[in-house]
Amino acid sequence: MSFQTIEAKPIAGALGAEIEGVDLSKPLSNHQAEELHQAFLDHKVIFLRNQSLEPAQQVAAARLFGMPYEIPFVTPMDGYPEVIEITRERNDAGKHNFGGNWHSDMSFQAVPPKGSMLYTVEVPPYGGDTMWVSMEAAYAALSDGMKAMLDGMKVMHSGKRSYGSRGTYSNDSNQTGTMKVGADNSGDAEVAHPLVRTNPETGNKSLFINQVYAVRLADMTEDESKPILDTLIRHSLKPEFSCRFRWSPGTVAVWDNRCTMHYAISDYDGQRRVARRVTLAGETPV
Numbered sequence: 016m017s018f019q020t021i022e023a024k025p026i027a028g029a030l031g032a033e034i035e036g037v038d039l040s041k042p043l044s045n046h047q048a049e050e051l052h053q054a055f056l057d058h059k060v061i062f063l064r065n066q067s068l069e070p071a072q073q074v075a076a077a078r079l080f081g082m083p084y085e086i087p088f089v090t091p092m093d094g095y096p097e098v099i100e101i102t103r104e105r106n107d108a109g110k111h112n113f114g115g116n117w118h119s120d121m122s123f124q125a126v127p128p129k130g131s132m133l134y135t136v137e138v139p140p141y142g143g144d145t146m147w148v149s150m151e152a153a154y155a156a157l158s159d160g161m162k163a164m165l166d167g168m169k170v171m172h173s174g175k176r177s178y179g180s181r182g183t184y185s186n187d188s189n190q191t192g193t194m195k196v197g198a199d200n201s202g203d204a205e206v207a208h209p210l211v212r213t214n215p216e217t218g219n220k221s222l223f224i225n226q227v228y229a230v231r232l233a234d235m236t237e238d239e240s241k242p243i244l245d246t247l248i249r250h251s252l253k254p255e256f257s258c259r260f261r262w263s264p265g266t267v268a269v270w271d272n273r274c275t276m277h278y279a280i281s282d283y284d285g286q287r288r289v290a291r292r293v294t295l296a297g298e299t300p301v
């Protein structure tokens with residue numbers, strides 16, 4: 016799709032585009048706002064470089080894509096309940112990397128987020144890239160037989176591996192210097208979502224599973240589910256379904272959590288990286 020008020024330059028075949036011609040610190044015309052939202056739907060993750068946003072401006076810019084909301088477990092920035100600061104300090108080597116496994120943000124919520132907006136404040140001179148995969152491309156590439164088998168299946172999602180009573184963040188040594196991430200038994204809860212989900216804004220189907228929160232198939236044990244979920248995840252991680260983004264400071268990324276997974280690469284020990292995320296409310300998956 017081509018646009019009149021913005022330019023979208025794809026960075027890979029399956030998903031991801033850099034957007035030019037937008038200053039998110041200023042109000043956009045209705046036409047430009049519509050085109051920007053359409054670019055987000057078309058490309059699933061969009062990137063806008065050379066932005067300069069205070070936290071309040073970032074929340075305002077996030078409203079172009081959805082409704083910012085306060086997420087559980089991660090302590091927000093002082094005075095900005097919808098903004099979390101994702102910080103990795105020089106001396107955080109060996110500590111858990113926030114977002115460092117294939118996931119869709121907060122998919123364990125009954126109403127998981129539509130999307131997320133990340134704004135980079137400080138990035139290392141090399142390393143610290145983020146990757147995304149299109150779960151729509153992954154679904155489309157399955158055989159008709161596999162699609163028929165998966166149709167109607169449900170998956171249990173839970174925050175327990177991260178935020179549960181025995182999750183990653185229940186261990187204090189996994190806290191980074193400035194990020195405060197909670198864990199308690201409320202994180203152990205499970206919720207059922209359809210394995211194949213239809214994006215209400217595009218009508219397109221995608222696999223809705225991920226390595227962190229999709230813990231088992233409904234009505235099956237984790238052991239029984241593991242070979243099936245692992246096979247689908249391995250299929251989804253085909254490089255052809257992915258993109259990888261090299262950040263510069265002042266870059267805004269907005270991604271669709273309904274049809275993608277992402278992974279924050281931890282390859283910059285000894286360097287500092289700071290980004291701020293606003294999470295956008297979604298709808299019950301169907």
Ligand SMILES: O=C(O)CCC(=O)C(=O)O
Nearest residue numbers: 101113114120145279292
């Ligand atoms: O730091 C990143 O690049 C992404 C971290 C992450 O998973 C997120 O912000 O949702």
Ligand SMILES: [Fe+2]
Nearest residue numbers: 114119120277
């Ligand atoms: Fe994430």
